[in-house]
Amino acid sequence: MLINCAAYQDGRKLGDIEVEDISIYVEKPECFVWVALKDPEPAELDKMKEEFGLHELAVEDVRHGHQRPKIEEYGESLFAVMHTIEMNDDGELSVGEMDVFVGPNYVLSVRTRTLHGFQEVRARCEREPQLLKQGAAFVLYALIDHVVDNYLPVLDRLGAEIDDVEDRIFERHNLAASRQIIEDLYSLKRRLVMMQHHVAPLVEAVGKLTGGRIPAICEGMQAYFRDVYDHMDRVVRIIDGRREMIVTAIQVNLGMISLAENEVTKRLGSFAALFAVPTMIAGIYGMNFQSIPELHLQYGYHVCLAVMLGIDIVLFWRFRKAGWL
Known part of the structure; x- marks a missing residue:
């Protein structure tokens, strides 16, 4: 499904355009086109491949989905894969995917298996025309930054659950309650490991855009990508810290069970x-x-x-x- 298709020039929106007109604006050096798709059909991807001249391997990755977070370079264009993580009311995590094609004059974002939209990113970029003048690279930065920022509320909720379980450890309870505490701790650990699996690979990928040989399309944007890299590093550190807390909590809970058994003995x-x-x-x-x-x-x-x-x-x-x- 097509969400947005708009053309920009000098950091300002020219207006929404038809899909058939994409190639016209892409050929203009002073313009770039930003298209957003959600759960696209194969025909829609084929049309975008034709309009933007996308690399076949990158398009195949989008078709198959479930790709590992990464940033790959295809000539003058980039292909980025990011995973979105959302938490439902039951506390379970759902993982979506954001695929982004970035060229000198275009950005194509494709999101699948996620309800969370990225309208906020477009609104933020349009409010900052001076930064949007940087073109497609700034949009890529804004999308990655938004994905990473959305990891933090999930970690906050998991942290609140850990605090709640830790408080329950020191309450007087029976063996069934102790077993439930251990099950809750392992559930938290499983979700944190799941988050780390989807977050950590992107840290290495974004690191390639902060220094050394960087793609030509990202020239002058190193400071911005370094900022988002720092955010991601912070997220990974929080996940590691939470996992250590859970390991400690499990050991403390087992110790409390042993003390209770000793008291009974x-x-x-x-x-x-x-x-x-x-x-x-x-x-x-x-x-x-x-x-x-x-x-x-x-x-x-x-x-x-x-x-x-x-x-x-x-x-x-x-x-x-x-x-x-």
């Missing part, structure tokens, strides 16, 4: 000792021997009960003092 051991002493004494005097000491005393039974009770009181006091009961 100490309680059981204490109660077993309280019952063991009377059982031992009763067992001794239950033997069928004639010469057991004090066996025939008139108050032997009461003395035996008093000794059992006294020993248990002393043991209970010591266990309570030690914190076992």
